[in-house]
Amino acid sequence: MKEIAKAYNSKETEDQIYQKWEQSGFFNPDNLEKASDRFWNAESFSMVMPPPNATGQLHVGHAMMLAIEDLIVRHARMTGKKTLWLPGTDHAAIATQNVVERRILETEKKTRQQLGRAELLRRIDEFVSQTRGQIQTQIRKMGSSADWSREKFTLSPELSLAVRTVFKKLFDAGLIYRGQRMVNWCPRCSTTLADDEVDYKMTKGQMYYIRYPIKDSDEYVVVATARPETMLGDTGVAVHPKDPRYKKMVGKIVMLPLLNREIPIVADEHIDLEFGTGAMKVTPGHDHNDFEIAQRNGLDMIHLYSADGKIDPLEAADHGFDDYAGLTKEEALKRVTQELADKEFIEKTEAIEHRVGYCYRCSTIVEPIVSKQWFVNVNKPFTISKDSFRKLLGLAQKEITLKDMMTAAVESGAIQIVPKRFEKIYFEWMKNLRDWNISRQIWYGHRIPVWYCQDCGEMIVATAAPTACPKCQNGRIVQDEDTLDTWFSSGLWTFSTLGWPSSAAASEGAPNDLATYHPTTIMETGYDILFFWVARMVLMTGFALEDIPFRAVYLHGLVRDTEGKKMSKSKGNVINPLEMIEKYGTDALRLSLVIGITPGNDLKISEEKIKAHRNFVNKLWNVSRFILQQAEAEEIPAESPTLADQWIRERLATVTANVNKKIIGFDYGSAGEELLKFTWGDVADWYLEIAKIEKGKQQFLQDLLRQLLKLWHPFAPFVTEQIWSEFNDSILMVQDYPLAEKPPSKKLSQTAEQFKIIQELITGLRNVRGEYRLNPIPVYASYLQIPEDMAWIANYAELIEKLTRTKLNFEPMDEDKKMPYFLWKGQKVFLIIPNFDAQKEIALTQKQLKDTEAFVKRISAQIKKPGFLKKAPADIVEKMKLDLADAETKAKNLKTKIKQLR
RNA sequence: GGACGGUUAGCUCAGCUGGUUAGAGCGCCUCGUUUACACCGAGGAGGUCACUGGUUCAAAUCCAGUAUCGUCCACCA
Numbered sequence: 017m018k019e020i021a022k023a024y025n026s027k028e029t030e031d032q033i034y035q036k037w038e039q040s041g042f043f044n045p046d047n048l049e050k051a052s053d054r055f056w057n058a059e060s061f062s063m064v065m066p067p068p069n070a071t072g073q074l075h076v077g078h079a080m081m082l083a084i085e086d087l088i089v090r091h092a093r094m095t096g097k098k099t100l101w102l103p104g105t106d107h108a109a110i111a112t113q114n115v116v117e118r119r120i121l122e123t124e125k126k127t128r129q130q131l132g133r134a135e136l137l138r139r140i141d142e143f144v145s146q147t148r149g150q151i152q153t154q155i156r157k158m159g160s161s162a163d164w165s166r167e168k169f170t171l172s173p174e175l176s177l178a179v180r181t182v183f184k185k186l187f188d189a190g191l192i193y194r195g196q197r198m199v200n201w202c203p204r205c206s207t208t209l210a211d212d213e214v215d216y217k218m219t220k221g222q223m224y225y226i227r228y229p230i231k232d233s234d235e236y237v238v239v240a241t242a243r244p245e246t247m248l249g250d251t252g253v254a255v256h257p258k259d260p261r262y263k264k265m266v267g268k269i270v271m272l273p274l275l276n277r278e279i280p281i282v283a284d285e286h287i288d289l290e291f292g293t294g295a296m297k298v299t300p301g302h303d304h305n306d307f308e309i310a311q312r313n314g315l316d317m318i319h320l321y322s323a324d325g326k327i328d329p330l331e332a333a334d335h336g337f338d339d340y341a342g343l344t345k346e347e348a349l350k351r352v353t354q355e356l357a358d359k360e361f362i363e364k365t366e367a368i369e370h371r372v373g374y375c376y377r378c379s380t381i382v383e384p385i386v387s388k389q390w391f392v393n394v395n396k397p398f399t400i401s402k403d404s405f406r407k408l409l410g411l412a413q414k415e416i417t418l419k420d421m422m423t424a425a426v427e428s429g430a431i432q433i434v435p436k437r438f439e440k441i442y443f444e445w446m447k448n449l450r451d452w453n454i455s456r457q458i459w460y461g462h463r464i465p466v467w468y469c470q471d472c473g474e475m476i477v478a479t480a481a482p483t484a485c486p487k488c489q490n491g492r493i494v495q496d497e498d499t500l501d502t503w504f505s506s507g508l509w510t511f512s513t514l515g516w517p518s519s520a521a522a523s524e525g526a527p528n529d530l531a532t533y534h535p536t537t538i539m540e541t542g543y544d545i546l547f548f549w550v551a552r553m554v555l556m557t558g559f560a561l562e563d564i565p566f567r568a569v570y571l572h573g574l575v576r577d578t579e580g581k582k583m584s585k586s587k588g589n590v591i592n593p594l595e596m597i598e599k600y601g602t603d604a605l606r607l608s609l610v611i612g613i614t615p616g617n618d619l620k621i622s623e624e625k626i627k628a629h630r631n632f633v634n635k636l637w638n639v640s641r642f643i644l645q646q647a648e649a650e651e652i653p654a655e656s657p658t659l660a661d662q663w664i665r666e667r668l669a670t671v672t673a674n675v676n677k678k679i680i681g682f683d684y685g686s687a688g689e690e691l692l693k694f695t696w697g698d699v700a701d702w703y704l705e706i707a708k709i710e711k712g713k714q715q716f717l718q719d720l721l722r723q724l725l726k727l728w729h730p731f732a733p734f735v736t737e738q739i740w741s742e743f744n745d746s747i748l749m750v751q752d753y754p755l756a757e758k759p760p761s762k763k764l765s766q767t768a769e770q771f772k773i774i775q776e777l778i779t780g781l782r783n784v785r786g787e788y789r790l791n792p793i794p795v796y797a798s799y800l801q802i803p804e805d806m807a808w809i810a811n812y813a814e815l816i817e818k819l820t821r822t823k824l825n826f827e828p829m830d831e832d833k834k835m836p837y838f839l840w841k842g843q844k845v846f847l848i849i850p851n852f853d854a855q856k857e858i859a860l861t862q863k864q865l866k867d868t869e870a871f872v873k874r875i876s877a878q879i880k881k882p883g884f885l886k887k888a889p890a891d892i893v894e895k896m897k898l899d900l901a902d903a904e905t906k907a908k909n910l911k912t913k914i915k916q917l918r
Numbered sequence: 919g920g921a922c923g924g925u926u927a928g929c930u931c932a933g934c935u936g937g938u939u940a941g942a943g944c945g946c947c948u949c950g951u952u953u954a955c956a957c958c959g960a961g962g963a964g965g966u967c968a969c970u971g972g973u974u975c976a977a978a979u980c981c982a983g984u985a986u987c988g989u990c991c992a993c994c995a
Contacts, residue, residue, distance in 0.1 A: 023957065216991095223995090241995060254995095288994055296995050305993045370995090437922065444921070444991070543990095574989095600957095612931055612943085617923080618988090620930060628943060631957040642954035689932070689942070704954075779961090786949070786961035820960095821952085871939050878938070883975035892937055892976090899938085 020644060020742060024637035026601025029738045034156055037737075042750050043163045045098045051750035054096045061097035062533035063089060064510050065155075065162060066541045066549070067170065069108035071115050071147045074154035076575045076609075076621065077542065079593035082158040083606040084572055084613075084684060085540050089161055090730035091679050092537075094753035100533050102513050103155060104168035105148050109461035109502040110205055110377045116140045116460075133459050140460050154594065159602050159733045161749065166529075168513040170505045171462070178512035179505050180465040180479040182560045187477045189398045191418065191559070192454075194390050198307045199453050201385040202375035203325030203345065207457040208389060209375060210501060211450065214382050219372040225293065225363040226356060228253060231269040231278065237262070238363050240292030242370055243302075244356065245349040247272065248327070248337045249318040250279060252298040254309050257283035259294050273361040274352070275336050282313040302384050317386060321345070323457070325383075345383065390455035390464060390498065394419040398559065405562040419449050421558045422551060431554065432568040434682045435615040438543060445547050454501045461499035468494055507552035510536050510565040539566040543616055544574060570682050573618035575609070596626050603732035604630035610731060611688040632692060633735050636728065639700050640739040643717045646707065647743075654712030659812070661716060663771035664703045666764055667694060668723060673756030675727055688731050695724060702775070709818050718743075723754050773841065774812055780838045781820040784847050787860065788836065796822045799829040799846040806841065822847070839909050854917045861917070865910040868903055875900045 041047040048055035063085060068078055085101065093099040116139055117128050128136050148169065155162065168175060186192045199208040224244045227236040237253060253270050255262035266283045279298075286309055287296055300310030300317040310317055318335050322328035327348055329341040340348055356362050373382040397415040400406050406414070409424040416424070423446045425431050426439055433439045455464060467476040469485035470492035476482050484491050505512070511534055519528040535557075541550065550569055557565035575591075596605045607629035613619050657665070671694045678687035699720070707713050721739075729736040729748055740748035764772070781798060802809055809816075813824045829846050836857050837846040875896060878884060885893060 020954090022955075239995080243995085286993080291994055298995090303993080303995075305995075308993075371992095441922065441990070448991070547990095614932080617931095622930075622944090624944060625930070627957080631955095632943095634957045635955065638955035638958090640954085645954070686932075693942075700954085701959080705959090708952090708954095782960060783962090818952095867939070875938070878976065881975050885975080887975050888937075896938075903939085 020641045022638075022641075024601070024634050024735055024738075026603065026633075026734065027598070030157075030159070030597075030602055030734045033734050033737050034159065036747070037161065037749055038156075038164070040747055040749075042093075042747065043101075043161050044165050045100045045163065048093070048098055048750065051747070052096075052752075054752065055098055058096055058098045060100070060532050061089075061092040062100040062102070062536040063538050063540065064513055064536055065101060065103045065160075066545075067104040067106035067168075067506070067509065068151050068155075069111055070105040070144045070151065070169070071108065071112045072151060074151065074158075074593055076591045076593050078154075079158060079605060080572060080575050080609040080613075080619065081540065081542065082155060082160050083609040084570075086158070086160050086162075086606075086733070087610060087684055087730045088538060088540065088570075088679070090733060090749065091753060093161070093749070094726065094729065094751060095676075095755070096752065098532075100166070100529075101160070101162045102166050102168065102533075103152075103160070103162035103164065104170070104509075104513060105151055106502065106506060107144070107169065107171040107461065109456060109499060110207065110458055112140060112144065113458050113460040114205065114377055116143050119143075128459070136459055157594065157597055157602065159606065161733070166513070170502075170509075174515075174518070175505060175508070175512045176462055177479065177518075178508050178516055179462045179500065181517045182508060182556060183465050183500070183504075184477050184479055185560060186392060189559075191393050191396055191398060192390060193393060194388060196386055196388055197391065197451075197453070198304050198384055198386050199389055200373060200382045201387070202378065202380055202382055203321070204378050204380035205375060205458065206323055206325065208385075208387065208453060208455065209382065210453050210503070213376045214373040215376045215379075216371045216373050218369050220367065220369055221372070223292075223366050223368045223370075224353065224356075225365065226273065226297075227361050227363055228270045228273060228295075228297070230265065230281075231271050237265065237270065237281070237295045238293045239295050239297040241297055242368065243349075245345060245352045246299040246302050246320070247297060247352065248275070248335075248340060248348070249299045249301045249320045250277070250297045251300055251310065251318060252279050252313065252315040253281045254284045254287055254296045254298050254313070255281060255294060256287040256289050257285065259287070259289055261294060273359065274355055277336060280315070282309070282315070284309045284312060301386050304384055307384075307386060319386065320348075321383065321385065389453050390466075392418070392452040392454055392555075394449055394451055394555075400562055402562040405558075408564065418555050418559060419446060422446055422449075422554050425554050425558060425564055430564050431566065434568060434570045438546060438569075438571055438616060442546060442551070445551070452501075454504050455496075455498040456501055457497070458499055461502065462505055464496040464498050464500060466496040468496070470494060503548055503552050504556075506549055507556035508560070510534060510539070510553055511557060511561055516561070534561075535564050536566045537568070539569045541569070541571065542574060543571040546571065568682075571616050572613065573616055576618050576620050591621060591623065596623070600626050600630035601633060601734070603633045603735050607632065607688065607732060610684055611692065613685040615682055632696065633732060635696055635700060636724075636732070637735060637739065639695065639704065640721055640725070640742070642704055643721045644743060646717055647714050649714065652712055653715055654710070657716075658706075658710050659767055659771040659774065660703060660706045660710065660815075661713070662765065662767040664698065664720070666768045667698050668720065669756055672723070672727065672754045676753070676755060679730075691727055691731070695728070699724065705819060706815060709815050726751055726754050770808065773806075774809070774816065777809075777840050777845070778816055778819050780840050780845060781816070781822055781847070784836055784838055784849075785820070785822075787856075788847075788849050788852070797825050797848045798822045799825045799827065799848075801828050801843060802826065803843070806843075837913070839906060839913075842905060842909070844909075858914055858917050861910055861914050865907060865914070868907045868910060872900065872903045872907055875903065 037043065042051055045060070065085065066081065068074070089099055089101040120126055120131065120139065183192065200211065200214045201208050221242050223240055223242050225238050225240050226244065226247070227238055229236040239253060241247070250272055255266065265281050268281050269278050270281055272279055286305060287294065298306045298309050298315060300307045300315055301319045319331050320327055325344060327340045327343045332338045332341040340351060343351065374380065375382055395417050397417050399414050400411070400416060408428065408430045409421065410428040411424060423443060426433060426442055433442060465478060467478070467482055469476070469488060469490060471490040472485060472488040474485050474487040476486065481495065482493060485493060511530060514529040514534055516530055519530040539550065553565040557563055593605060604626050608621060608626045609619070611629070671690060674690055675687045678690070707717060725736045725740050725748060733749070737748045800809070810826060817824055835846055835848060835852055837844040879896060879900065
């Protein structure tokens, strides 16, 4: 056998191991049958990888996602499921275009308009083709066992077809419409955003109280606003109909300051009597509420800005604010407030904090505007034709709105959300769901599949570009300028990646990926995109396929720094996963991101933690090294198992059962923790030390090693595969995962219990040695007076002596001698030591006595309580009585001990 | 304004389908280089489980409330 390195070297092995896996072809479920017969006709398991942005760098959040998903997938594969993990990347429309635009602006000082649509798209494609490769390499670095042969990109031709197909289907069902609506508009990205793409933050600002004079009178109303520049677009003033202060003003006309525009005072229930002055300026073009008030009261609407984010000259000319044409929002604000102040229209100002919306991509303040956009109608019913889907959702009726369908998918239990508390959040969100704005004014992305005939004005919705107008046969056709929201295509991710729509159209019943792997088994993702993505997948899949996209959603938390803050480059608190891999190895990083996590809770991570897990990886390596070296020793196999053998076997069975149970129950952190405790504590610290004394365990040790490596493989794939290869030609990744033969009994067998008694004795002896600093001197005599039913202890004298470096003596000891002893199973175990300090021993014993007496007091009080014997279950009563008896004996013995020592 | 989550050892976190001396890792103290590992081993110190009340024979665990930190949602100009 070749020499095994003293420490595990991740850098030398990981890339090589990954290549070996990839070349084996077993990432692809179609090849698994070649690995083992157990994959024949096996149940399938599938998961799609949440696609990282094509432009990105792998960050620690991705690393956690990949660690958890690969754990799930490797476990599924090893348990014999035909397992598919489908990787891919997302074109991330706005994010990507922003990155490229910014680069071009920096290096070439050109805007996208100067570059032109075609050229910008060419540049983005070029950029993405590079960065996509980077991301893929980084995903591989994490050890991800994903099927690269099925890798997908949201903007590829096949996926684009899926997008257009769904769009048309929605349109034909009347669920997509185009309309004038108030939408969120980012002046920097010059595009609209979905409601949930706006980040609201409390921001400091000024509240202006402005006097609006009433026509033909000396009176005025004072309105409060945080955005005085919007007054240019005011078309009314609103007050509450029951407000006594303003009741008689309703219907009067106000002269808008600066412009002398005549606008009416209207009454509207929406107005809050308590807020500000109780009178509100109405700017229907730039505020959600104002828009609605204007609709209710028939007020005009004025648009302030043109597409470049500046005051629109045309509108300005129409509505008498030419003076401000071409100004930016900031410039307009400055001008307007200055002029209002000069002309004494400002009654007062006060500092306030209010909620301001920012673009989630570029953090520019979002401006609400009214514009013509495409929407998905979530409140209009459509017909579900598949009975199976209706049954799954527990629906009686055939017609349902998208909103209700999304709710039913979770409410019915068809989709399980882990942890459960997010279901409530999901329902809450559904309740507030409004129509989804799906059009974006950026260039990168799926172009809206709608064409307009230049001649007859016909609108054509199609999955492929039409050559002529179906109505007037003319060829002068232009496509809608807008692109689709990124989440529109991500929403199809579970099925567009499996070949829909072409596979669905293929011959009925023929085996294909969609039929085999859809719905997917688990969706694993962060809770931060529950609405962005998870909900959209439920919507899209429910509508397009009349099915659920996945059976379970596992939501992981966010990775934060040690202070609990979000990691960001500007804060400098970023942990770069690639750097950590370089330093400590992928397995160490993966363990740090998985062990100790709980579903939906954030994880704080530090380099220290990763280092600690690197140490464990090395421990596992050395456990293996020891066992493999033992295998070479020429020894006669032991005839019958010892107490320790029996004990470790039972522990292994229990741990195996628990680990499987926990992984299936989404409790990955706890599974890893249990395995770690077993490996380091039980196997390394106890069992291997014993194996150095009790010989003849080679065969069993190797079996144990095999089980351990298999159990660990989903958590730490590289080191386990590497060790496996030291003594095995097969690939660990496709071996069978250990399963418990029978449910483990909570109670250990009598043999294993005996081993635990020995453990207690050893720990006790070591304890006394520790207290008296006896370590440098190798051997002490201890005296054991053991009762007959414990006579078997004598058979393990050598083991105990070696592990404690003492010499056991079974002769009776003179009890009056002042020497240290500890109590073990009601017996006294003495140690003969040279520097015995009776006072110290008394002090220690007194502390023990105090604790024990406190325990006795508490327990006996509990037992004496009236209802206890009647109401507590019998086994608890019995256990407590036993505990009490033990503690009482112990207290008695401790007292005697103190007396003797004095 | 509503909802959710956290508050447990110096630090990071488990435990929370109630069962009674509360666990782990890191850090700290003492000892030790016994040929798997110093990326190690042995031993140890350290916690009134945020607070207040309640339910119960029994509460870190269940309920109500308070404080505090965090997150999400919501059309208060």
